[in-house]
Amino acid sequence: MALVELVRHLDQAKIDRYAQVSGDHNPLHVDPAFAARTQFGGTVAHGMLLLAYVSEALARAWGRRWLEGGRLRARFRLPARPGDALTVRVLPRGSASCLVEVLDGKGQVLVSAEAEAAETPASPPRKGGDTPG
Amino acid sequence: MSVPRLDQLPKGHRFAPTTYTLDDAWVDAYLAATEDVTTAALEPQAVPPLAVLALAVRALLEQARLPEGSLHLSQEMACHRLPRRGETVTAEAAIVSRSERQGWALLGVELSVRDSEGELLVSGRATLGLPAGGGKP
Numbered sequence: 184m185a186l187v188e189l190v191r192h193l194d195q196a197k198i199d200r201y202a203q204v205s206g207d208h209n210p211l212h213v214d215p216a217f218a219a220r221t222q223f224g225g226t227v228a229h230g231m232l233l234l235a236y237v238s239e240a241l242a243r244a245w246g247r248r249w250l251e252g253g254r255l256r257a258r259f260r261l262p263a264r265p266g267d268a269l270t271v272r273v274l275p276r277g278s279a280s281c282l283v284e285v286l287d288g289k290g291q292v293l294v295s296a297e298a299e300a301a302e303t304p305a306s307p308p309r310k311g312g313d314t315p316g
Numbered sequence: 317m318s319v320p321r322l323d324q325l326p327k328g329h330r331f332a333p334t335t336y337t338l339d340d341a342w343v344d345a346y347l348a349a350t351e352d353v354t355t356a357a358l359e360p361q362a363v364p365p366l367a368v369l370a371l372a373v374r375a376l377l378e379q380a381r382l383p384e385g386s387l388h389l390s391q392e393m394a395c396h397r398l399p400r401r402g403e404t405v406t407a408e409a410a411i412v413s414r415s416e417r418q419g420w421a422l423l424g425v426e427l428s429v430r431d432s433e434g435e436l437l438v439s440g441r442a443t444l445g446l447p448a449g450g451g452k453p
Contacts, residue, residue, distance in 0.1 A: 191351060200349040204342070206374035209382055221385055230388035231370050235350035238366040242354045250358065250365060253395045259388055 186281060189240040189271040193228055193263055201232040227262035233269075233294050237283050240271040244281065245300040252301020257283075261293045269293070322380040323421045323446040327414040334375035335406045338363050343401050346370070363399040365438045372407040372427035373442070385447045389422070393440035397431070404432045412441070421446040 195215070202213045207229055210217035218226040234257060241249040263269060268288040275281050279302060285294035336342075346367045347356065355364045399405060406429065413424030423446060428439040 235366045
């Protein structure tokens with residue numbers, strides 16, 4: 184059973200916004216005409232955008248134990264495309280490690296990752312913070 | 317200004333350190349782009365570790381051009397200290413491995429971001445696949 188499931192609906196506007204904020208304007212992500220001529224047949228999301236979803240799911244699962252002291256090893260297996268309904272699934276493997284998958288609407292694994300949480304967060308929360316999970 | 321293609325740079329190449337300020341406008345734009353509502357709920361001044369790792373990628377892209385059709389194959393990362401709004405951070409990147417396989421150049425790039433005191437915030441390693449010769453796919 185998943186510890187956390189996070190759902191994100193991907194579209195080209197979201198990919199474009201990520202390109203703007205990250206400075207990564209690779210045409211494979213933002214130029215549909217270019218991307219249509221590649222092996223992917225269309226634009227695909229930045230891997231780092233998918234990892235941002237993964238990181239948020241881990242923050243929901245582990246709180247500061249992810250944000251301070253967490254580790255992640257991820258492989259991008261298939262591209263995420265505009266129109267995909269993505270599910271980030273955090274599957275526990277004990278109290279401080281988990282498998283993370285990003286699935287598309289067909290159940291295909293787009294990203295697979297292993298993550299570890301810190302045993303304890305590196306520093307206490309600052310004002311306004313708490314530690315769920 | 318013309319920048320070299322990433323696949324033209326040798327193993328051992330170190331990109332110049334690049335300094336950024338985690339100002340509210342950029343952090344808010346990042347949180348909106350990634351739909352992240354969790355980090356600020358944990359601590360209002362916190363900046364997601366992936367956001368500063370993205371700055372390390374940006375530093376790299378400001379100094380080298382990705383050939384068209386480049387792919388991000390894998391990513392490792394470690395969160396050391398939680399970055400916070402208003403901090404000045406310095407991103408660094410270096411090419412630590414390079415090989416060629418089936419028409420692709422495979423590059424390992426180490427990334428790190430430190431605060432103004434030199435304390436490590438985030439580190440990681442990206443593996444990139446670049447079309448050999450930088451040609452169109």
